[in-house]
Amino acid sequence: MTEQAVRWTAEQVLALAPDEASRKAGARLGxxxxxxxxxxxxxxxxxxxxxxxxxxxxxxxxxxxxPAYKCSCPSxxxxxxxxxxxxxxxxxxxFGEPGEAPDWAAGWLxxxxxxxxxxxAAAGRPVDEEAAKRRAERRxxxxxxxxxxxxxxxxxxxxxxxxxxxxxxxxxxxxxAARMVDAQAPGLAAxxxxxxxxxxxxxxxxxxxxxxxxxxxxxxxxxxxxxGLPEPLAATVRSRVGLGGTAAEGEVVRDRWLVLSQxxxxxxxxxxxxxxxxxxxxxSGRPALVLDFGPPGRPPGLALPVGLVxxxxxxxxxxxxxxxxxxxxxxxxxxxxxRIPAGVGTGEALEAYxxxxxxxxxxxxxxxxxxxVIPIPGELGWQLADAEGDSALPVALPGGGSRSGLWQLAxxxxxxxxxxxxxxxxxxFTPLTAxxxxxxxxxxxx
Amino acid sequence: MTTTxTTTxTTTTTTTxTTxxxxxxxxxxxxxxxxxxxGRRQGNPAALLDAAAVQTVRRRAGLRxxxxxxxxxxxxxxxxxxxxxxxxxxxxxxxxxxxxxxxGGGRRGAAPDLTELLPQWxxxxxRHGYRAPHALVPALLEAARARxxxxxxxxxxxxxxxxxxxxxxxxxxxxxRGGAGGAGELxxxxxxxxxxxxxxxxxxAERVALLxxxxxxxxxxxxxxxxxxxxxxxxxxxxxxxDSLRVGLTAADEPFLEAAxxxxxxxxxxxAAELLSALPESALAGRMAERALACVGPQGVTPxxxxxxxxxxxxxxxxxxxxxxxxxxxxxxxxxxxxxxxxRERFGGLGPAEIVALPVAEGESWRExxxxxxxxxxxxxxxxxxxxxxxxxxxxxxxxxxGTASLAERAKLLSILPEGERAEWVAEFIRAHGLSEAFxxxxxxxxxxxxxxxxxxxxxLDAAREAGSYPWSFSGVMGLAERCLDPAAADHLESLTTxxxxxxxxxxxxxxxxxxxxxxxxxxxxxxxxxxxxLAPGP
Numbered sequence: 001m002t003e004q005a006v007r008w009t010a011e012q013v014l015a016l017a018p019d020e021a022s023r024k025a026g027a028r029l030g031x032x033x034x035x036x037x038x039x040x041x042x043x044x045x046x047x048x049x050x051x052x053x054x055x056x057x058x059x060x061x062x063x064x065x066x067p068a069y070k071c072s073c074p075s076x077x078x079x080x081x082x083x084x085x086x087x088x089x090x091x092x093x094x095f096g097e098p099g100e101a102p103d104w105a106a107g108w109l110x111x112x113x114x115x116x117x118x119x120x121a122a123a124g125r126p127v128d129e130e131a132a133k134r135r136a137e138r139r140x141x142x143x144x145x146x147x148x149x150x151x152x153x154x155x156x157x158x159x160x161x162x163x164x165x166x167x168x169x170x171x172x173x174x175x176x177a178a179r180m181v182d183a184q185a186p187g188l189a190a191x192x193x194x195x196x197x198x199x200x201x202x203x204x205x206x207x208x209x210x211x212x213x214x215x216x217x218x219x220x221x222x223x224x225x226x227x228g229l230p231e232p233l234a235a236t237v238r239s240r241v242g243l244g245g246t247a248a249e250g251e252v253v254r255d256r257w258l259v260l261s262q263x264x265x266x267x268x269x270x271x272x273x274x275x276x277x278x279x280x281x282x283x284s285g286r287p288a289l290v291l292d293f294g295p296p297g298r299p300p301g302l303a304l305p306v307g308l309v310x311x312x313x314x315x316x317x318x319x320x321x322x323x324x325x326x327x328x329x330x331x332x333x334x335x336x337x338x339r340i341p342a343g344v345g346t347g348e349a350l351e352a353y354x355x356x357x358x359x360x361x362x363x364x365x366x367x368x369x370x371x372x373v374i375p376i377p378g379e380l381g382w383q384l385a386d387a388e389g390d391s392a393l394p395v396a397l398p399g400g401g402s403r404s405g406l407w408q409l410a411x412x413x414x415x416x417x418x419x420x421x422x423x424x425x426x427x428x429f430t431p432l433t434a435x436x437x438x439x440x441x442x443x444x445x446x
Numbered sequence: 447m448t449t450t451x452t453t454t455x456t457t458t459t460t461t462t463x464t465t466x467x468x469x470x471x472x473x474x475x476x477x478x479x480x481x482x483x484x485g486r487r488q489g490n491p492a493a494l495l496d497a498a499a500v501q502t503v504r505r506r507a508g509l510r511x512x513x514x515x516x517x518x519x520x521x522x523x524x525x526x527x528x529x530x531x532x533x534x535x536x537x538x539x540x541x542x543x544x545x546x547x548x549x550g551g552g553r554r555g556a557a558p559d560l561t562e563l564l565p566q567w568x569x570x571x572x573r574h575g576y577r578a579p580h581a582l583v584p585a586l587l588e589a590a591r592a593r594x595x596x597x598x599x600x601x602x603x604x605x606x607x608x609x610x611x612x613x614x615x616x617x618x619x620x621x622x623r624g625g626a627g628g629a630g631e632l633x634x635x636x637x638x639x640x641x642x643x644x645x646x647x648x649x650x651a652e653r654v655a656l657l658x659x660x661x662x663x664x665x666x667x668x669x670x671x672x673x674x675x676x677x678x679x680x681x682x683x684x685x686x687x688x689d690s691l692r693v694g695l696t697a698a699d700e701p702f703l704e705a706a707x708x709x710x711x712x713x714x715x716x717x718a719a720e721l722l723s724a725l726p727e728s729a730l731a732g733r734m735a736e737r738a739l740a741c742v743g744p745q746g747v748t749p750x751x752x753x754x755x756x757x758x759x760x761x762x763x764x765x766x767x768x769x770x771x772x773x774x775x776x777x778x779x780x781x782x783x784x785x786x787x788x789x790r791e792r793f794g795g796l797g798p799a800e801i802v803a804l805p806v807a808e809g810e811s812w813r814e815x816x817x818x819x820x821x822x823x824x825x826x827x828x829x830x831x832x833x834x835x836x837x838x839x840x841x842x843x844x845x846x847x848x849g850t851a852s853l854a855e856r857a858k859l860l861s862i863l864p865e866g867e868r869a870e871w872v873a874e875f876i877r878a879h880g881l882s883e884a885f886x887x888x889x890x891x892x893x894x895x896x897x898x899x900x901x902x903x904x905x906x907l908d909a910a911r912e913a914g915s916y917p918w919s920f921s922g923v924m925g926l927a928e929r930c931l932d933p934a935a936a937d938h939l940e941s942l943t944t945x946x947x948x949x950x951x952x953x954x955x956x957x958x959x960x961x962x963x964x965x966x967x968x969x970x971x972x973x974x975x976x977x978x979x980x981l982a983p984g985p
Contacts, residue, residue, distance in 0.1 A: 010535040010538065010539055014539075014542070023542065024542075027539050027542065030539070031969050031972065032969075032972060033965060033966075033968065033969030033972065033973075034965075088539075091535075092532060092535065092536075092976075093976075154491070154495060155491040155492055155495070156491075158483065158484055158494055158495060159483055159484050159485040159491045160483045160485060161480070161481055161482045161483025161484075161485070161486070162480050162481045163481045163482065164483075206477055206480065207477045209480075210476065210498050210502075211502045213480075213495065213498070214498035214499035214501075214502050215499060217492075217499055218503075221496075221499075346511040347510070347511055350509045350510065353509070354506070354507035354508065354509065355507075357506055357507045358507070361503045376514065376515050376516070376518065377614045377615075378515060383514060383515055385514035385515075385517060386514070390513055390514045391511035391512070391513070391514060392511055392512050392513065392514035392515070393511055393512070394512060404584065407584040407611065407615060408581055408584050410518075410584075410611060411580050411581060411582075411584050411611055412581050414520060414521035414580065414607055415517065415518045415519060415521050415610070416520055416521075425506075426505075426506045426509060436580060436581070
């Protein structure tokens, strides 16, 4: 292993920043000025000393395989601005020939290697299976009671007519959602809250409310008839209701995973940040969604720059059309992808979404790479049109509702065809990442 | 997730439902029944939900693409190359850091200031003949929207792709208006009907831009265009149009300006007179010279006794501002508008420096008025010899300067000098008087600062440090230095960042702050050097 780890791009580094403030602070530290004794190793780590306001410089180490970070600064952000600055400097200039890590960095790096080689000991702990089973039965009974109550509520609403919903307001739904939380069915609670907001969401709300109400009803029916469902669908119903499956029983796929997109969304009450990372197996072609969560004020820990390829095992959770995965230890340092992923047309994109609904009828969208599409800006709504023919998908704004990503997409295209990754569903297509023809470096739209 | 009415269902077609489930048929029927409530029709709500669930999943699974709307015309090809990879990343970083600068509050730390670097990156990329990387064009347009000083270079770099985008997004309409980078949608100066139509119908800003373009093409055509509508223009517009003639002023403009001396508006008359006086060959300049020569000579100064009708017509303002004598006020205006070339003969062949050095017989009060007027004349007529004479020696105390002690006035005089002389003069000024008064003077020097000037600034900063001052007393000069010092100065500066603890009586902590300030300066200079090197075309 004399070969040097492939350097990342500045965009990839900045994508790791936990928030806007660290992004700026990191960018300011991305010059040679405050740094000394910088270096990198062939096994994929970089280190350096950063002069701060104090007398001792901060010791910063990054293990590119995680990536994982260690810094002697007191910051609780992760990665801290020093790690970002170090990576930016490395991305811009490199640190010359790979070398041996100094003692202060080598200790931590060795610890990480040791940890990754240690077999997962915790999994072997004996469990009291009887007790676990009793707990599961009790919970299932509570959910069943909750589902009955929810069905009653839905039927009452339909009997009285949706027309009364705008007057009735949100409060009764919030109360129903709280009942679902009591019944230990967080998935149902979230759907009920969503349902309750629809009457205030503008024109066309009755149809949307009927759609979402009917799908909730479908989920209730699925739960009540769980025993009669084939296993994958039963697993989907369980996870949609809010019973987290045990990851241990999932299917394991080893592949080279290309990071297609990574974005955060914050729950309506602002208490939880969800980070979605979309992957695609370059060998298997299989999509994977890795979710990570951060409590208030702290971003999720997992940070994978768009455009990197990492060789790893992904363990897919049962149900939900086989999208949810957890990443195992990575085998080698991540490297940028050298080609544009293959894409499909708009028709195939919708077919893929339709096919996925067979396994999970509650899916809102499906990850799709569109090849050769032309963005069409419009005052009422944007479209992505096939370069050949006259089919198009309506564009749905990303979660934050920001249009700046769309303009970036238009700028890349200049009226010509581009490759776009995004989520394709009944609301339209949400573009997340784009590639300019002939350039494998992805542009994260945001 | 939010949804909008336009993207839900309405723009996509669905497969038609085949059979009616539980007595309900089409989706619309289901929605109608749900709105009214099953209670009215003795229906079963569970059956309605069953049917709706089937229909919903069926509709979603059967989604088909919509018909594509009219596609935008493809953007014209930009033949310029994109900057090399590292330069592209640098631009992204500079644009991302744009909004962050200045938000840090108080102390700036040792990290370089990115906002100062963006204009330089844009200028350097322009010199290399690059186009902006496509993905960064929106961010570039946003930066140009926020900072007008960046517009010409940002728009030039964004090029055809930027204009293409600006046509699609109303927020970026500013890019389509000319003037900023000549990148607008103005008719070409040869397009006579186009020019004529825009001149008649255009908005004020468009008309000003149009006048500028036409004037750059053919000076006389601009005054012809102005004459067609001059009588019907509003006074404030006449003033602005007249002002735009300042660029490329020639003797050919004299007839038009002469006519404007009879304008209804006093401000228009004054501006016309000012422009005419900047033309030493003009009739007005001749009349002013005659009046000025009558007042000033080797024998002394005799200010005019009255402001006659001729003087009024030639733009002399009769009423002085509060606190100034009217005779001194008139004298100042006459001398300011007289061509400087007329004084050599009047003073028996003496040059500007000697004339300026002459004592004024009738007392010091007239001397000050006279020299101040000469300063204004030197600036207006862009005369380097007179400017130099009036500036005097840089090392002499400002109070004893021959022309004016005002730094703002001296900066104006400096801007008339050739680049090299300007830098030399300011360097000497700094060596003699330090940095505290040099800020305005440095502002008119060319970037990067010439070797001697850069050295003078660095030495003066070093001297200030040793004197125990705090670096933020010099933050203005520091900021300028980050932008203007030659990156080659970084090595010399480097030694100052680790400088000694200073004498024991210096202000506590000052040494550390200086070290930090110098570090930032070095870091910024290094970054500038790297930045410029990154822009060099690859092999």
